[in-house]
Amino acid sequence: MLTEINFDGIIGPSHNYAGLSRGNIASASNAGDVSQPRAAALQGIDKMRHNIALGLAQGFFMPLDRPDVPWLETLGTSLDRAETHLRAQAWSASSMWAANAATVSPAPDSGDGRCHLTVANLVTMPHRSHEWPGTLAQLRVAFADPAFAVHSPVPAPFGDEGAANHMRLCDGHGSPGVEIFVYGVGGGRFPARQHLDASKAIARKHGLDPARTLFIRQSDTAIQGGAFHNDVVAVANERVLFTHETAFEDREDAHAQIRAAFPEVEIVEVPSSAVSLPEAIKSYLFNAQLVSLPGEGGASTGLGTGMGLVLPTEARAIEPVWRWLEDHVAGNGPIRKLLPVDVRQSMANGGGPACLRLRVVAEPATVDPRFMADPATLDRISEVVAAHWPEAIAPGDLASSPLVRDVQRARAALLEALDLGELL
Numbered sequence: 001m002l003t004e005i006n007f008d009g010i011i012g013p014s015h016n017y018a019g020l021s022r023g024n025i026a027s028a029s030n031a032g033d034v035s036q037p038r039a040a041a042l043q044g045i046d047k048m049r050h051n052i053a054l055g056l057a058q059g060f061f062m063p064l065d066r067p068d069v070p071w072l073e074t075l076g077t078s079l080d081r082a083e084t085h086l087r088a089q090a091w092s093a094s095s096m097w098a099a100n101a102a103t104v105s106p107a108p109d110s111g112d113g114r115c116h117l118t119v120a121n122l123v124t125m126p127h128r129s130h131e132w133p134g135t136l137a138q139l140r141v142a143f144a145d146p147a148f149a150v151h152s153p154v155p156a157p158f159g160d161e162g163a164a165n166h167m168r169l170c171d172g173h174g175s176p177g178v179e180i181f182v183y184g185v186g187g188g189r190f191p192a193r194q195h196l197d198a199s200k201a202i203a204r205k206h207g208l209d210p211a212r213t214l215f216i217r218q219s220d221t222a223i224q225g226g227a228f229h230n231d232v233v234a235v236a237n238e239r240v241l242f243t244h245e246t247a248f249e250d251r252e253d254a255h256a257q258i259r260a261a262f263p264e265v266e267i268v269e270v271p272s273s274a275v276s277l278p279e280a281i282k283s284y285l286f287n288a289q290l291v292s293l294p295g296e297g298g299a300s301t302g303l304g305t306g307m308g309l310v311l312p313t314e315a316r317a318i319e320p321v322w323r324w325l326e327d328h329v330a331g332n333g334p335i336r337k338l339l340p341v342d343v344r345q346s347m348a349n350g351g352g353p354a355c356l357r358l359r360v361v362a363e364p365a366t367v368d369p370r371f372m373a374d375p376a377t378l379d380r381i382s383e384v385v386a387a388h389w390p391e392a393i394a395p396g397d398l399a400s401s402p403l404v405r406d407v408q409r410a411r412a413a414l415l416e417a418l419d420l421g422e423l424l
Contacts, residue, residue: 002106002174003364005057006289006357007142007371008048009098010381011041012063013410016393017349018088020127030348037093038389040345044096044356045382047341048373051310054339055294057364058373060381061142062423063411064095064134067404071130079404089127091398097351098358099231100128100162101135103202106361107147108176109168111207114149115362118202120162121153124193138423145366151205160198163358164229165218167236169262173292173361178262179203180214182230182248184223192223194230214257217249226281231354233280237290237307240334242268244280266334274324283315284352285325293337308337312352316340370418377418384414 019031052058067090072082079087095101102117110116119136122128132153139150154160170177181199184192196215203213218230225246227233234243241258248254258265270280280286288311315321325338343353364372388410390403397403415423 001363002108002361003057004173004292005059005360005362005364005367005372006051007059007061007098007360008044008357009061009096009101010063010414011037011044011096011346012066012093013037013041013389013407014063014066014091014393015040015093015096015345015349016088016091016395016398018092018127018395020089020092020094020125032395033348034392034394035349036345036392038385038391041385041389042382043343043345045378045385047310047343047353047356049375049378050339050341051289051291052373052375052378054291054308056291059142059360059367059371060373061095061098061101061138061358061371062415062418062420063093064131065411066093066407067091067398068130080399087398088395092127094128095131095135096346097355099164099229099355101358102139102162103160103166104163104358104360105179105206105208106168106173106177108170108174109179109206109208109212111209112149114147115143115360116149116151116206117143117360118151118160118205119153120160121156121198122159122161123156124159124161124191141420141422142368142371144368147362147366154198154201158195158198158201159193160195160202161193161229164231164355165194165199167230167234167241169236169241169258169265170238171264172238176212178212178214178258179208180216180236180258182216182218182234184218185220188220188224190224190226190228192218193228194218212261214261216254216257219246219249221246222277225277227277232284232287233277235286235288235290235354238292239264240266240268240290240307242286242290242309242335244270244275244277244286245272246277268328268333268335270324275320279318279320283318283321284312284347285315285321287352287354288312288315289353289357290335306336307334308339309335310339310341310353312347313340313342313344314347370420380417381414384410384417388413
């Protein structure tokens with residue numbers, strides 16, 4: 001049976017706060033702080049445990065090899081000679097945010113009946129632009145079954161940031177859906193990261209039905225306010241679109257297009273008068289996992305809509321956000337449970353619960369089992385992290401040769417523990 005599987009990026013041993021992501025307010029605000037890679041990875045693992053306990057299917061992806069010395073060599077430099085900003089870009093652990101790994105179209109939506117994944121090129125940000133070769137290699141291992149088609153990235157200069165700018169509406173995860181690609185237009189102080197041409201190219205590669213494919217412009221207000229990806233201001237699950245009032249450039253037209261393509265949609269919109277855009281971004285209210293809860297009357301059960309919102313603990317600290325959520329639940333809205341998780345280390349670097357996961361609708365048996373999570377596997381990963389991940393990394397440590405050795409050994413130990421040596 002087709003199931004939605006959330007694949008979380010395991011937070012890598014090079015996790016650090018270099019403030020590399022222009023337009024990401026949290027990342028910029030914490031630039032230069034001391035990070036805690038071990039605590040960060042354990043927080044991410046605990047989030048996966050939490051979701052498994054909810055009855056959700058869970059997978060994971062490996063950290064990429066860092067620092068990326070071959071990338072520095074293409075720039076005519078090396079780790080010891082590189083300028084500070086280039087060295088930091090080579091060290092980035094940003095592949096932890098698996099929502100940017102790829103765009104995924106499930107088999108019911110594609111022309112050939114396979115699940116299609118196109119790895120994101122991430123060309124807008126230098127520190128992420130060199131992720132795709134490692135991500136592509138990993139996806140081709142995890143999804144090697146003929147049920148999948150894994151595509152190379154859209155070429156530059158058409159920026160593509162993956163599932164963070166892509167939503168899907170459907171009656172149930174295994175039913176045909178309407179896919180929504182959200183793109184930006186440049187011109188402000190912060191860049192628009194998702195190009196319309198990239199989104200259209202992916203839709204063509206995946207063989208999507210044009211009648212069930214929408215291209216909607218993200219609002220300039222949201223981008224310039226710090227919503228660097230659409231998933232900072234909107235998230236969809238089955239029949240529900242949960243969105244901030246400022247998410248789309250032409251709100252009324254966007255809603256009309258969505259309703260025309262998928263009449264069953266329930267649009268849950270948070271008005272600016274209740275939660276301001278800065279409050280939504282600071283809390284990452286929408287950068288949450290909106291999930292159908294097994295046994296809670298989820299749409300796929302045919303018993304109506306029973307959904308939970310896996311959101312960061314920071315949302316409780318912002319009074320207007322938490323008040324709106326509690327009022328929504330009390331008013332019998334489609335979100336029935338609020339499920340806070342502690343991912344503070346990821347949040348401080350600019351990524352909430354939704355950033356950490358890539359949603360793939362597939363038969364679990366078709367996925368390489370080495371990438372599927374259960375409590376025993378997460379115990380094994382936790383043991384490696386506790387034994388090998390650095391406890392702290394300060395900005396000056398990125399020039400340290402011992403840190404290079406420790407980080408590379410840590411990743412190798414994890415790959416060995418999970419029998420994924422081909423990714424070394």
